[in-house]
Amino acid sequence: MINQIQKPLTFTVNLTQKAHQLAENFCNNHSNLQKSEQVYLNTLAIYSVNHYLQCLGFTTDWKASNSYDPIIQSFLDVADLEVINHGKLECRVVSPDAKFVYIPQEVWNARIGYIIVQLDESLETATLLGFTPRVSTEELPLNQLRKLEEFPLYLQQVTPPIDLNEWFEDVLQQGWQTLESLLNTESVGNFNLSFKDASYLQAEEIIEAVKRIEFENQSVLMLVALKPEEDEQINVRLRIYPDSENKCLPENIKLAILSDSGETLKEVTSRSIDNFIQLPSFRCNSQESFKIRLSLNGICFTESFFL
Known part of the structure; x- marks a missing residue:
């Protein structure tokens, strides 16, 4: 008998024109090309996680998050999303061929977890790969992520710091x-x-x-x-x-x-x-x-x- 290897559960979001328009609006606040691209991709990741959480029945408040503030965007590489009654999630982007996710030290605190979002090359879809409750290194191997199917129960049990x-x-x-x-x-x-x-x-x-x-x-x-x-x-x-x-x-x-x-x-x-x-x-x-x-x-x- 051949053992079938099950792929980890993921969640894919179509990046609609609304998502790209929101990302465009944010990146237009920044003249630096590198910062503008960073904000654009972060916005798409947050949009995807926000959609996922709403599908699960959680209430979010993106406007209360640092990532919604153009001034804070200018100084920090931040992609946080406020989940009501739970705390802030960080939404980090990876490319299709990535083996690691980069998580800057400036977002290591005041987070209840980190969801990793893979964007396809054409930026048409975003796939939530998994999560980690905490980080202590800037480069986290993707094979160390917890399964996405464990996330809803994890979030229900989390209270904000x-x-x-x-x-x-x-x-x-x-x-x-x-x-x-x-x-x-x-x-x-x-x-x-x-x-x-x-x-x-x-x-x-x-x-x-x-x-x-x-x-x-x-x-x-x-x-x-x-x-x-x-x-x-x-x-x-x-x-x-x-x-x-x-x-x-x-x-x-x-x-x-x-x-x-x-x-x-x-x-x-x-x-x-x-x-x-x-x-x-x-x-x-x-x-x-x-x-x-x-x-x-x-x-x-x-x-x-x-x-």
Whole structure:
């Protein structure tokens, strides 16, 4: 019996006159020939991914993306597309004979994934080849892409990364609130002493935000404290406290910081007598990102952050 080799699932989009007109309108904003061509191809890739997502039932907002801004186009090689309630996807172009896809470092952060789009030589069709959740190299081999058929489920499970720059503008994302507002809205007596004493972390220009994390029949409070340093870095401290009705944390709750590839860099585990746990404080530079994982009894909660 001859084994049949199945080709990976792809999705092909016809590049209509509307697509080319939109690309033409964008590239006319740029006098540099190389930049104009880059913007044209990026626009066709975004158009294709936008059509694909709409077919899947996802809502997008291209106009809210950097790739829709001619000024940002001038300075960056960007092809992002905002997916409502999920975050930004990057749409990267490859030619028919390509073995690698080029992904510039300037788009390595603040992305929930990267979809690779192959344009035919006549620019009449665009084929979505696959995707990758993250990148750490400018040249990614196409044979390392995840299958496109896995993408819808992946996207359903993704939440947008937290932009910590917004916290310094007094803007907190959904589910987060300041430590001060939490203590003001709930009875202080309900909180354990260690949480009420978290104010000792406060110093000039520090930001403290709290999020309640639910685990089946119990919940905990995640505290993130930020403090700008003189060298333009941000000092980050992470703590987990019991929720208001509990004096101690659940035993064996694990708090970890992860690399972009998902590797555990540091991890701490609670004991039954712990009224809080924390990771060692660390510093972040601009354009850096990190992930936090909180797990208990096989249930995991992951949050992504970037500066």
